[in-house]
Amino acid sequence: MLAWLAYVLASTEAMTGGDWETSSAMAADVWLVLTQSHFGRAQWVAGLGAALLCAGAWAWYDARRRLRAVMPIADDPRDRHHRREHLQERYARWVYAAGAVILALARASTGHAADASMPWLAIGIHTLHVAAAASWTGALLVAGCAIPGWRHWPVGARAAYGDRLSSVATLAMVVALVTGAFNAWRTLGENASLWFSAQNAPYLAWLVTKLVLVACAALLGAWNRWHFLPRLALDTGETPLDTSAFARVVAIEALVLVMVMSLAAKLGTTMPPGV
Template sequence: MALSAAELLQPLFAAVMIIALSLAMGVAALSPSKGSALISAATASAALRRLTYWACWLLGIGLAAYGCVSTVAMTDTALMAFPAALWLVLTKSHFGTMLWLSLAAWIAMLLGTVVVPLPLRSPLFILGMVGFALARAATGHAADQGFFSFSVLIHMAHILGASVWLGSILVCVLLTPAWSKWSAPQRNALAQRLSEVATVALAVVVASGLYNVARTLGPAANIWIAEYTWILLAKLCAVAIAAGLGLRNRWYWLAQLDQSAHDQVNGAAGFRRILIAELFVLLIVVALAAKLGTTMPAQ
């Protein structure tokens, strides 16, 4: 029973880590530079700092839980023998090495939030996020090509791109419940920044994702009978829907923010509605991606 529960909880806590990493990446990507229109919104800057702390602590909790349930899934250990099994995993397996790397990356992120309030200007915070993404990539299917192979680096880029995309949307949704009351320059600054960040992130996700699909399914002989393939197709469909919603915001609602005062208010409301829908779809993508990470690829 413990093994079955652990196998169910593994994707859940993997998803929690990705969401937390995405929140941190989103804050870093949207943190304003000095003198920007967004930085003049004191409430937005304070909210970004709070989100950074939440992201770090959620990431730490997710990492601890993921390490525990993964240990049970790997060793099928009983509760009384769990400490010994955990130590064995941490010291005698590649997975354990990547957990140590994840822990070091998390500590770097945590220290980065203390040293510099806005993480975009903290090299330690950025290094921690990249290190955490590398550790996640090196514990996935890409590691079959080698723990620090080109495939792992591409998958790391995929994780970073997806995290920036999801995180920027998540941060904007959390920042904008009352943004119709913001000044027009502040709204435009945030919306334009989001559009630029999400566009670059989507390009990285698509390019690295195509490589991952070719690497995973290219050698397979029985693609269509594998559960992995159908989960992957569902994920790709969800990504396409999220991208379509993003394009709707970029080409329609974003333009409304530059119109008359009445159109700006309507544009702000419409922009946020699409953001919420896109966030919901991207959370489905995360759930499917987490499930893929614990599913055997097509053979």
């Protein structure tokens, strides 16, 4: 939520010049942007998404905290005594997912997709692209935080987590690549020669750099999936299993994807070819 507020403030400064002598002048400009521009209307939607994200995350954490605070009952293997907590946990995931989709939609509607000839189709595809890219990056960032402490996990848990991580990252990567290809085709259109003109050199340079980094991330993910992940399946608990290589590749892939997201933000503020 704080990040969203900072983003709105920074965008307002860029749009209005930011020559504020008092806080009331700043607030007036922020309100003007939020009420009199397409960007501002999209930020109301983004604010709703951010609020749902926070609410879902807190509700999930609260349910998990209460479940950990009590011992399971022996004659209740299905844990019916804590049905309320399990329902809260389930609903929290739906609220969080809804917030993520709304936030992705708000981000997509303020990019180049809004200028397309069929804006709702372009915005819908770009929403999928943003959501997939965020899921890919987020899954790797969470894994980077979880893996250092997984030596204390039960036998088989590391292999299960690694397999799920790989599946989620692969699906997100495929969706991001397909929707990204559509975005490139929509931007390029039938004027391929425009991409290589001098005026479009900055956009092309940023795009090529982004694609190179995406390829690097995909190769790192494939390396982990086909080389290191099978080793996790050998985890029987009888001998210590060295997972440092798997963790390093995950960390590097996450770093590369953060760079990709930064370049995507730069592309969103760079004039595309043919405009």
